[in-house]
Amino acid sequence: MNTAGRLIEGRLKHLEAHLEQENPVLLKTVQSFKKLDRIAYRTGLLDTDESYATQIPWWPLIAVLGTFSSGKSTFINHYLNYKLQRTGNQAVDDKFTVTCYSREKSAHALPGVALDSDPRFPFYQMSEDIERVAKGEGDRIDSYLQLKTCPSERLRGKILIDSPGFDADAQRTSTLRITDHIIDLSDLVLVFFDARHPEPGAMKDTLDHLVSNTISRNDAGKFLYILNQIDSAAREDNPEEVVAAWQRALGERGLTAGRFYTIYNPDVALPIDDENLRERFERKRDADLEEIHNRMHEVEVERAYRIVGVLERTARDIEERAIPAIREAVGRWKRRVLWGDALAFGLLLAGLFSITLKQGYWQGFHFAPPWLESVINSPALQFGLAGTAVAVVLGLHFLIRSLAARSLLRQLKNQGEKLAIRGNLANAFLRNTKPWRSIFSSSPAGWGRGARKRLAQVKEDADNYVQTLNDRFTNPSGDAAVQLENQPELASTTVTDSETVPNPDPASS
Secondary structure, X not given: OOHHHHHHHHHHHHHHHHHHHHOHHHHHHHHHHHHHHHHHHHHOOOXXXXXXXXXXXXXXXXXXXXXXXXXXXXXXXXXXXXXXXOOOOOOOOOOEEEEEEOXXXXXEEEEOHXXXXXXOOOOOOHHHHHHHHOOOOHHHXXXXXXXXXXXXXXXXXXXXXXXXXXXXXXXXXXXXXXXXXXXXXXXXXXXXXXXXXXXXXXXXXXXXXXXXXXXOOOOHHHEEEEEEOHHHHHHOOOHHHHHHHHHHHHHHOOOOOOOEEEOOOHHHOOOOOOHHHHHHHHHHHHHHHHHHHHHHHHHHHHHHHHHHHHHHHHHXXXXXXXXXXXXXXHHHHHHHHHHHHHHHHHHHHHHHHHHXXXXXXXXXXXXXXXXXXXXXXXXXXXXXXXXXHHHHHHHHHHHHHHHHHHHHHHHHHHHHHHHOOOOOHHHHHHHXXXXXXXXXXOOOOOOOHHHHHHHHHHHHHHHHHHHHHHHHHOOOOOOHHHHHHHOHHHHHHOOOOOOOOOOOXXXXX
């Protein structure tokens, strides 16, 4: 195993060590991801320093996005019952803050490299992604990210991400890249808007990115749209119109379904003199906050199912999307090579015939150059001419193979992104064009009976994991003794209100 392979293996063992104590079901899925890795290494979809297991966050992830001064940090502090984030009417933090639980009594702020180098967190190797979209910015990872630890019990078993205030016009490309990355990986996305903003319709670019670009996603149900600081509307002549204006603005971006919450922080609320109005505002606030907090609590369950779902989808994508795409690309490459060979060798033969004809080497249909007899009588000359001919033919053939492969690379890169294939489609294709690979090979490199059997086993494992999770989180009969008897390994990992699994605790690393 090379250095890169040993490095990724060490990271996976570190992950397994944590999961062994925190969540045995997810521990088993790491082994299944390793089976997929072996297939991906042999087919070329992954390099040996990569793993499907490091491409997903293993801890439940809640993202908090929103406009400047929309009360994101105040909401987080209230939820944690801990003054962790700085608050204010203006932008007070220009970094993405990843917050996780720590047993230490005081909070700590760690640099972005703590996230960039740890595969347990959703920003593992983010510096490389930033570098690809913004040259030179990858080395400035600390300018984009920070890790904070907090002793709040509500953080046990989950990660909370607070984004800098969102202003789509002013955001740099790399920051938008991080935002999209967060949205893709999160189990729950809280999108905050400021009820004090007088003209929601003027925030076109912000609404487009936070609403229009999210409602058509397959996982649109994980987005909660929250109109915060609604207590400011109590002083309006018609407070309902404030909410209606925002609902219309979001509706114009296509948000016609899903929950729209109106809340405010009771700790910093403006006084509402009208008692009936105050009670109405408080009832609505408390009901919406309870529902939001419940969704935040449930991400621990959702994450376990989501990881198993990613495992199964990755296995199916390899078989149903990646391999067919590789096979189709190799087919196109073969056709180009064969046409290229026919054209090149046709031109070569035509050129040789023209030259020898001008030299007078042909007598009718009989080839009779003056040096032919010398060649016939000299085995050495025969061997030399034959070797030269073979070298020219092979050299020309492999040049055509290389040119034909290059002509397809850009298209394959775009196809891989379009199909959202987890892996490097272009690299897998190139493995099939290596000189030692016959152009007439019927199966893609690394794809055979053993790979198909291993893939089938992973899909079967995924079904078993779902059943195990169902046994853990559901119990139609209501008999807890039967549940623990059927799943004895769950007895030591039963979830309570104050202790949930898994527990991303850097202090225990």
